[in-house]
Amino acid sequence: MGSCLSSIEPYSPNQAGSASSPTQEQNVAEAANSVASLPMTIKDVEDFRQMPGYGDVQTFTYEELRLATKNFRPDLILGEGGFGLVYKGTIDDNVRPGFEYTQAAVKRLNPDGHQGDKEWLAEVNYLGHFSHPNLVKLIGYCCEDEHRLLVYEYMTCGSLESKLFKKGCTTMPWLTRIKIALDAANGLAFLHGAERPIIYRDFKTSNILLDSEYNGKLSDFGLAKEGPMGEQTHVSTRVMGTFGYAAPEYIMTGHLTARSDVYGFGVVLLELLIGRKALDRSRPSREHNLVEWARPLLVRRKRLFRVLDPRIRSQYSDANAERVARLASDCLSQNPKARPAMSEVVAVLRAVLRDEAGLPRPGSEAAVTLYEAPKEDTHSPAAAGTKGEAAERS
Numbered sequence: 001m002g003s004c005l006s007s008i009e010p011y012s013p014n015q016a017g018s019a020s021s022p023t024q025e026q027n028v029a030e031a032a033n034s035v036a037s038l039p040m041t042i043k044d045v046e047d048f049r050q051m052p053g054y055g056d057v058q059t060f061t062y063e064e065l066r067l068a069t070k071n072f073r074p075d076l077i078l079g080e081g082g083f084g085l086v087y088k089g090t091i092d093d094n095v096r097p098g099f100e101y102t103q104a105a106v107k108r109l110n111p112d113g114h115q116g117d118k119e120w121l122a123e124v125n126y127l128g129h130f131s132h133p134n135l136v137k138l139i140g141y142c143c144e145d146e147h148r149l150l151v152y153e154y155m156t157c158g159s160l161e162s163k164l165f166k167k168g169c170t171t172m173p174w175l176t177r178i179k180i181a182l183d184a185a186n187g188l189a190f191l192h193g194a195e196r197p198i199i200y201r202d203f204k205t206s207n208i209l210l211d212s213e214y215n216g217k218l219s220d221f222g223l224a225k226e227g228p229m230g231e232q233t234h235v236s237t238r239v240m241g242t243f244g245y246a247a248p249e250y251i252m253t254g255h256l257t258a259r260s261d262v263y264g265f266g267v268v269l270l271e272l273l274i275g276r277k278a279l280d281r282s283r284p285s286r287e288h289n290l291v292e293w294a295r296p297l298l299v300r301r302k303r304l305f306r307v308l309d310p311r312i313r314s315q316y317s318d319a320n321a322e323r324v325a326r327l328a329s330d331c332l333s334q335n336p337k338a339r340p341a342m343s344e345v346v347a348v349l350r351a352v353l354r355d356e357a358g359l360p361r362p363g364s365e366a367a368v369t370l371y372e373a374p375k376e377d378t379h380s381p382a383a384a385g386t387k388g389e390a391a392e393r394s
């Protein structure tokens with residue numbers, strides 16, 4: 001996975017460049033306080049081709065991306081999902097004269113797969129429009145003839161899935177896990193807080209990517225969809241997503257709400273707590289499905305401490321581990337209405353992180369605030385909302 005460090009530094013609240021650095025804190029806080037507005041509805045690729053373009057999102061030719069990835073060289077493959085293979089690429093003066101050296105991840109549609117224009121458009125439409133510190137940046141795309149590619153900022157440390165589960169990777173410390181959970185929760189809360197909520201629909205460890213400082217960002221918006229509006233209680237869709245993460249009521253009825261994402265978040269939180277994959281067929285059959293096996297244990301104190309990831313045993317305070325376990329249990333409630341909103345999840349995780357990192361509480365003399373906005377900026381919608389808004393300002 002690229003040039004990622006082989007050991008994982010424990011999250012430190014004073015770490016330069018971490019999400020607690022003043023600028024990042026401010027970015028997250030500003031983004032949290034801004035309301036994302038909706039991208040335009042684009043029917044299909046033909047409709048898309050009529051559009052003038054998306055702010056600073058670049059249009060690449062197939063030839064440029066072929067050059068950037070050294071003809072899609074197999075040793076540059078970073079990963080693979082339902083859409084196709086993802087390659088590490090370099091875009092510079094050799095690819096396009098005058099282009100500043102940029103490392104990128106280039107995702108190419110597999111024409112023989114199950115995904116296509118719909119998923120490609122969803123990614124361009126949402127990621128091309130939103131700008132948030134916990135969403136991966138879309139640098140550009142290619143839509144030439146039958147080619148469909150996406151070019152993202154390169155996330156040096158790859159996916160949370162690989163860092164948490166790949167053999168040979170150093171154990172990810174407790175505080176780092178909580179910090180990444182908070183980052184991902186911030187990303188989801190931003191989407192759910194949009195003018196018309198956006199439902200991400202495929203929340204899982206392989207879609208949470210990590211930069212060189214282990215900041216977590218959501219990627220892969222192929223299944224993202226506009227949520228219910230006004231009187232609507234849900235939107236009806238074909239059931240899509242990933243087994244092990246999809247909410248039970250969504251699987252049964254196809255009714256999609258923001259609370260379906262909260263369930264997926266609960267599964268990831270459980271994976272972080274227990275250190276096991278959502279589905280693991282190498283375990284005894286009653287332990288195959290992590291949620292079925294572990295959810296009942298989350299609210300039983302003694303049993304909880306027996307199942308928490310033994311590799312991080314000495315790193316958490318019992319009270320905070322219980323708090324996170326209760327949060328996971330609430331997110332995984334069978335009743336979608338009983339699940340917390342992502343903004344509430346953010347508040348709990350932020351409090352746990354503050355507590356575990358031993359930081360002073362807000363209000364105390366020497367308070368170091370994590371993720372809180374300076375007062376004068378709190379209602380600035382253009383602060384970090386959408387690229388459109390940012391463009392209007394400049």
Ligand SMILES: Nc1ncnc2c1ncn2[C@@H]1O[C@H](COP(=O)(O)OP(=O)(O)O)[C@@H](O)[C@H]1O
Binds near residue numbers: 081082159
């Ligand atoms: N921007 C990126 N930087 C580094 N690795 C990436 C990036 N985007 C994707 N990957 C790798 O490729 C995998 C698949 O990417 P993803 O966008 O989820 O594809 P799909 O839509 O096919 O599921 C990820 O799990 C990750 O390992």
Ligand SMILES: [Mg+2]
Binds near residue numbers: 081206
């Ligand atoms: Mg994916």
